[in-house]
Amino acid sequence: MAMPFVHSGAHMRCPFSQVPVCRSGATHTSLTVFKAAVARQRGVQQCRGHLQITHCSTGLTVKEPSTGVEFPEVTTFWDGDKMRSVGAGVRAKKFAFVPVKVYAVTVYVEGEKAARELGVRQRGGFFDDNRDEDYALALVDGAFTKALVVQLVRKVEGKQFFDALEEALAPRLRLAGDTGSLTKFGDFLSSRTLEKSTDIILLYRPEGVLEMAILPPGSSEYVQAKPELRIESPMLCRALFETYLGSESVVPEARAAWAAGARSLLASEQVRRDTRKSGS
Template identity: 50%
Template sequence: MQPLYRSNMRSARLAHGHTPCPAVAFRTSHIRRKSCVPVHASLTVKDAQSGVEFLLAQKFWQGEAYRCLGAGTRSKQIVFVNVKVYSVAAYVEADRAAKELGVRERGGFFESDDDYCSAILDGAFNKVLTLHLVRDVTGEQFTEAINKSLLPRMQLAGDTASLDQFNAYFNSKNLANNTEVLLLWSMAGDLEVLVTPPISSPQEYSEEKPEMRINSPALGRGLFEIFLGSSPVVPDARAEWVKGAKALLESENIKRASRKA
């Protein structure tokens, strides 16, 4: 994905020591849902394949300010044709994640892209997967696709009851085009889930509340592993998240250098 900065915004961010993130665009977003906080003149991350945009700086109902690491598209082959199903973005608590990435780098932890993904998975900070549907699917279709990779992990952890609860929640849903599914994995080990009505533009979720909370570290980790693990269901998204983690680390290094100076 190519950088989409307008020149004046790029200059302003570089002047203040910010590291540009690939596929970031400057746009004005207007929120229509009354319960959500309006966002104006927001930086967004655009998924080049689907065209879906996500806020670069996001707020959820729990945790500190979040940063979007990037986005990619999940496609499925139907009768020899690749059909786009959803765009997925990953968010991390920006300050906590940046500091932890810095500690790991100074400890010589990073040698490959897998190490960055492991740092995101194991990091002591909240993280969120935001799935934006680009076609209508049923809840059963949504969970069926995820369970192919998730069920063996939950069986190994001996916690299929949590997966059953997760599936029961989605099986009653019809996920229309432009619906967003938010999966927040907290440091406490909870998986918090929110499904929104269809939206027309990126929005902030600080005033929203999760519809379901499951206390299962195995479920949270299992879900994130199928996106960040060695065999990701959306390889393009994983590659973008590695780039985003590197950009966040570079930003942290610039801050540290500035403080020392």
């Protein structure tokens, strides 16, 4: 799903490629996620996924174009550090053979930490094949805080939302003998009615802790949210994020965009390293 850079002001700087852009009087500026910075990497090809960056009164946002949902490009969750969105996508389910959009979803990572770790992996040859799967799984495996944020575009019952996730989560957690964590996760969701425009925050800490918050419609200030559920389960955390970022992702087009976002973080890390080496 194409997500070009869009900006409705006169000046902007691409937050990933670090390429300055100026279009005085223009209402839209379109760039691919990589452009010049990613071209610096050996063997990196242009990726299918793109980001759409828009400007609003409160700052830059990442827009999922098919739903119109916008997420803050940079945000903070409760007591953590600043985190950056690496792209957005849409989850659709088929009803009577007709795809129906259920929610938009984005992935946030601690940008600087993620970029450094991606750089280490690149120097170790982890990305030599330039596969989306490798970049997406690097986001799952990375020793940095990451978050999935879902915004519903239609009203659903919490049990419906959980049941759809349980199909992917249950086999892995049964195999690991950790069904108790899944039960706790399900009980929390199943007791809720999720109105349209509700935000669900699923934050994965490096120590294997899942923190969760549900924000009612109109409550877009993630920094003011407080986690309502905390589950210590590395297996649940990994299974949940692999459901979205793994090889059998429930949002494959979004996964391609997230892989593109990881490539862009890697490109920014390469620029940083090159700048430091040159002493400028």
